[in-house]
Amino acid sequence: MTKSEALFQEAVKIIPGGVNSPVRAFRSIGATPKFIKSAKGAYLFDEDNNQYIDYIGSWGPMILGHGQKEVLDSVVDACKCGLSFGAATGIEVEMAKLVCELLPSIEMVRMVNSGTEAVMSAIRTARGFTRRSKIIKFTGCYHGHSDGLLVKAGSGVMTEGIPDSLGVPLGCTQDTLSANYNDLDSVKEHFHRCGEEIAAVIVEPVAANMGVVPPLQGFLEGLRDLCDTYGALLIFDEVITGFRLGIDGAQGYYGITPDLTTFGKIIGGGMPVGAYGGKREIMEIVAPLGGVYQAGTLSGNPIAMTAGITQLTILKEHPEYYLELNKKADKFYKKIQDILQKEGYPYKVNHVGSLGCLYFTETEVIDYESAKTSDTKAFANYCNYMMEQGIYLAPSQFEAMFLSLAHTDEILEKTLEMIEQYFCRK
Numbered sequence: 535m536t537k538s539e540a541l542f543q544e545a546v547k548i549i550p551g552g553v554n555s556p557v558r559a560f561r562s563i564g565a566t567p568k569f570i571k572s573a574k575g576a577y578l579f580d581e582d583n584n585q586y587i588d589y590i591g592s593w594g595p596m597i598l599g600h601g602q603k604e605v606l607d608s609v610v611d612a613c614k615c616g617l618s619f620g621a622a623t624g625i626e627v628e629m630a631k632l633v634c635e636l637l638p639s640i641e642m643v644r645m646v647n648s649g650t651e652a653v654m655s656a657i658r659t660a661r662g663f664t665r666r667s668k669i670i671k672f673t674g675c676y677h678g679h680s681d682g683l684l685v686k687a688g689s690g691v692m693t694e695g696i697p698d699s700l701g702v703p704l705g706c707t708q709d710t711l712s713a714n715y716n717d718l719d720s721v722k723e724h725f726h727r728c729g730e731e732i733a734a735v736i737v738e739p740v741a742a743n744m745g746v747v748p749p750l751q752g753f754l755e756g757l758r759d760l761c762d763t764y765g766a767l768l769i770f771d772e773v774i775t776g777f778r779l780g781i782d783g784a785q786g787y788y789g790i791t792p793d794l795t796t797f798g799k800i801i802g803g804g805m806p807v808g809a810y811g812g813k814r815e816i817m818e819i820v821a822p823l824g825g826v827y828q829a830g831t832l833s834g835n836p837i838a839m840t841a842g843i844t845q846l847t848i849l850k851e852h853p854e855y856y857l858e859l860n861k862k863a864d865k866f867y868k869k870i871q872d873i874l875q876k877e878g879y880p881y882k883v884n885h886v887g888s889l890g891c892l893y894f895t896e897t898e899v900i901d902y903e904s905a906k907t908s909d910t911k912a913f914a915n916y917c918n919y920m921m922e923q924g925i926y927l928a929p930s931q932f933e934a935m936f937l938s939l940a941h942t943d944e945i946l947e948k949t950l951e952m953i954e955q956y957f958c959r960k
């Protein structure tokens with residue numbers, strides 16, 4: 535038995551499913567998890583000393599690669615000053631300044647500890663500000679696991695919120711309306727029916743929790759217009775896209791200004807951090823200034839702020855990094871598509887910058903319905919094969935691939951060889 539298998543056997547006895555976040559259990563590909571001991575650059579190392587090229591990057595944060603020296607050094611230094619004070623610190627001001635400087639749409643920002651918390655708080659803020667209750671979210675978009683956002687992804691366009699999880703009372707989701715990604719008409723219908731009650735539209739500007747689905751031309755603009763017409767707020771959930779597509783996130787990439795933005799993943803540089811922010815007049819409703827309560831004992835933690843600031847500062851000082859990363863990614867994903875074509879597989883590769891997904895379907899993927907046409911068994915087979923070859927992919931058809939600056943041409947070529955090997959083996 536491998537060490538990973540032994541650890542998993544122990545883990546399942548005392549941790550639900552053996553993991554602290556469900557996707558890590560590898561159930562959707564019928565496998566069990568590798569227990570990771572360390573990571574460096576583009577590589578992960580498991581407890582059995584196997585080495586993997588990592589295409590998860592801690593689900594996004596590791597844009598500079600694992601264990602980047604400046605980030606690590608800054609964190610070690612920060613630790614020497616104490617781990618947490620539960621009091622105001624200069625480094626929080628530094629972080630807030632940095633975020634406001636990098637994103638013109640953000641005039642005030644509040645730090646929290648996860649993406650879930652950021653989104654939950656942004657929704658509360660939008661509701662408090664507009665004095666309205668309903669929100670529109672898109673089927674297949676994930677916004678963390680707070681009650682009101684766990685709405686049955688498969689429920690029809692006009693279906694009012696049915697909870698997607700046990701333990702979520704109907705009352706918590708009755709104000710969550712579902713619309714179809716890339717389908718403005720499905721949004722309009724809600725606004726026509728109850729536009730005066732809609733506080734906000736929340737969207738992943740690039741949907742990256744049903745694989746990777748780019749917004750079609752005009753979709754984000756259309757949302758902006760509808761929100762303006764009906765006095766609702768537009769919330770961009772940039773937990774994945776923020777500081778990944780570019781230093782100014784998807785809003786910079788597509789040139790659309792949301793009212794509120796949520797961050798997570800990258801902003802913490804690998805530490806547990808989230809943030810939400812936006813227009814001053816909206817954010818001023820958050821306690822202790824205004825009537826929307828939101829708090830956090832460890833929010834703005836100095837170690838987490840340090841990791842985030844160090845990584846963001848490097849990225850800010852090197853705009854060429856994003857150009858390099860996105861160019862590398864364009865080439866990489868195109869080559870995957872070329873391999874599929876050459877080997878006679880009609881599968882689709884979607885990508886925006888370094889975020890990408892190989893869908894095992896012939897259907898063009900533009901929303902949840904089309905994503906669901908993917909052959910998840912075929913994906914599982916591919917994913918397990920790649921793992922055996924030392925390529926660590928997200929263990930689900932509906933998760934993104936994340937490239938980092940540590941993925942050299944050589945590493946990417948090696949990966950492409952393995953992909954080619956898989957598709958020409960029969």
Ligand SMILES: *Cc1c(COP(=O)(O)O)cnc(C)c1O
Binds near residue numbers: 648653678798
């Ligand atoms: C991961 C994710 C979240 C939740 O963030 P956590 O830190 O896991 O709570 C929210 N929104 C999007 C778009 C995400 O990808």
